[in-house]
Amino acid sequence: xxxxxxxxxxxxxxxxxxxxxxxxxxxxxxxxxxxxxxxxxxxxxxxxxxxxxxxxxxxxxxxxxxxxxxxxxxxxxxxxxxxxxxxxxxxxxxxxxxxxxxxxxxxxxxxxxxxxxxxxxxxxxxxxxxxxxxxxxxx
Amino acid sequence: xxxxxxxxxxxxxxxxxxxxxxxxxxxxxxxxxxxxxxxxxxxxxxxxxxxxxxxxxxxxxxxxxxxxxxxxxxxxxxxx
Numbered sequence: 001x002x003x004x005x006x007x008x009x010x011x012x013x014x015x016x017x018x019x020x021x022x023x024x025x026x027x028x029x030x031x032x033x034x035x036x037x038x039x040x041x042x043x044x045x046x047x048x049x050x051x052x053x054x055x056x057x058x059x060x061x062x063x064x065x066x067x068x069x070x071x072x073x074x075x076x077x078x079x080x081x082x083x084x085x086x087x088x089x090x091x092x093x094x095x096x097x098x099x100x101x102x103x104x105x106x107x108x109x110x111x112x113x114x115x116x117x118x119x120x121x122x123x124x125x126x127x128x129x130x131x132x133x134x135x136x137x138x139x
Numbered sequence: 140x141x142x143x144x145x146x147x148x149x150x151x152x153x154x155x156x157x158x159x160x161x162x163x164x165x166x167x168x169x170x171x172x173x174x175x176x177x178x179x180x181x182x183x184x185x186x187x188x189x190x191x192x193x194x195x196x197x198x199x200x201x202x203x204x205x206x207x208x209x210x211x212x213x214x215x216x217x218x219x
Contacts, residue, residue, distance in 0.1 A: 116216070123147060134149040135217035
């Protein structure tokens with residue numbers, strides 16, 4: 001089981017993620033790339049700002065990485081996430097799974113993204129010209 | 140005892156700081172801490188939810204805090 005987690009303010013590199021996931025034993029690699037879109041909830045978005053509780057992010061990702069490996073039988077789990085300011089069109093997150101076959105790779109990647117949205121202490125602030133909104137924080 | 144509490148995202152905005160000091164009883168439970176926080180920062184109750192992490196692990200209401208624990212207010216996650 002190999003895991004590769006990074007929280008960084010630097011640009012994310014899809015090709016290096018793909019290379020890390022590649023191996024002779026895994027026929028299926030699923031990569032999810034999340035880019036910043038220009039509008040949400042009917043408002044024009046200026047940019048996003050992400051904040052993370054980095055020490056806890058690492059522990060949570062290691063815990064869920066082990067769980068995903070056991071539940072889905074996949075070999076590699078990757079998550080790279082930006083923090084701080086991310087501009088429209090830039091990549092905010094890359095999630096990747098390598099597995100012998102595609103079915104478990106897709107399922108594991110989807111599960112990892114669900115946990116990112118609910119369990120991993122990272123927060124997204126949408127910034128507009130006239131204010132900001134913390135996503136998922138309030139009704 | 141006095142504990143140090145980290146806060147993040149919208150919780151840091153509500154509390155006005157990323158690091159708080161709060162006096163709590165010895166063996167204060169997470170549940171009691173949430174009551175104390177709600178008194179001091181009523182706007183926390185307007186969040187969809189929030190959890191308390193202790194030493195980087197989510198803890199339930201019955202968990203008892205110790206003075207040197209790293210306590211954090213975790214508003215709803217929204218990565219991705």
